[in-house]
Each structure stands twice: as structure tokens, then as C-alpha cells.
Amino acid sequence: PSIRFNLYGDPQIEGDAKLQREPRTGKFDIIINDYYLHYVYGSTIAAFKPNYVITMGDIFSSQWVKQGEYDKRIERFKWISQRVDGRNNTIRSNHTNMYMAGNHDVGYGYETRAYHIRRFEDNFGPLNRKWTVDIDGRTH
Numbered sequence: 001p002s003i004r005f006n007l008y009g010d011p012q013i014e015g016d017a018k019l020q021r022e023p024r025t026g027k028f029d030i031i032i033n034d035y036y037l038h039y040v041y042g043s044t045i046a047a048f049k050p051n052y053v054i055t056m057g058d059i060f061s062s063q064w065v066k067q068g069e070y071d072k073r074i075e076r077f078k079w080i081s082q083r084v085d086g087r088n089n090t091i092r093s094n095h096t097n098m099y100m101a102g103n104h105d106v107g108y109g110y111e112t113r114a115y116h117i118r119r120f121e122d123n124f125g126p127l128n129r130k131w132t133v134d135i136d137g138r139t140h
Contacts, residue, residue, distance in 0.1 A: 057101045111129070
């Protein structure tokens with residue numbers, strides 16, 4: 001048997017700051033990007049039937065967003081990445097989701113704060129971990 005991975009990198013999901021910077025086009029841009037990423041995740045998961053879906057940071061465009069904005073982006077990302085449907089119902093899947101943090105998710109060097117790490121881990125799991133893969137009954 002084969003093992004299949006789908007890797008998605010650097011989605012940089014934007015939010016309120018984009019709307020403030022670009023009041024005329026920002027909302028349209030966010031909607032189009034969300035639907036496009038949703039399509040990319042959904043179509044490639046359906047086509048390749050991966051065992052593992054790995055989203056590599058930067059999942060979000062900035063670690064400095066307030067908690068309310070972060071929560072909105074988490075809900076959007078769940079839909080984008082096919083974890084929930086349009087009514088927020090969990091979608092059952094045959095793959096395991098894994099996430100890697102980027103500097104825009106938790107900060108970089110001196111910009112990293114404990115609360116950035118905590119909220120990432122609360123939603124995506126530990127930052128530092130060893131992932132093992134089972135191939136033919138053997139763990140690698």
C-alpha cells in the first residue's frame with residue numbers, strides 16, 4: 001500500500017486589517033481567496049485521497065491580530081480546509097490533518113509571545129512534536 005500526503009503552504013488568511021487598508025476591494029479579495037483556497041483543498045483532497053493533509057505556516061497573515069479576529073480566521077480556516085461544511089458541521093474524512101506554524105502564526109525570534117504559541121496550540125496542536133507514519137504496519 002502507498003501513503004499519500006497533501007501539502008499546503010503559506011495560505012496567509014487575511015481579515016480585518018485588509019478591510020481597513022483596502023475598504024473598497026478588501027472584502028471582495030478575502031471572499032475570493034477563501035473560496036479559491038476551499039476549492040484547492042477540496043479538489044486536491046478528492047483527487048489524491050491523501051492519508052495525511054499537512055498545512056504549513058503561515059496559516060494566517062499576522063500573529064498580532066486580536067483574539068476576536070483570530071477566532072474569526074480559525075472558523076474561516078476550518079471551512080477553507082474542509083474540516084467543516086457551510087453550516088459548521090464537522091466533515092468526516094479518511095485523512096489525518098497536521099499543522100506546522102509559521103512566523104506569522106506565532107512570531108519570529110524576539111516577536112514570539114507565549115499567547116501566540118498558546119492560541120496556535122489550542123487550535124492546531126503542539127508546535128514541537130514528532131510525527132510518525134504507519135507504512136505496512138511499521139511506524140516510521
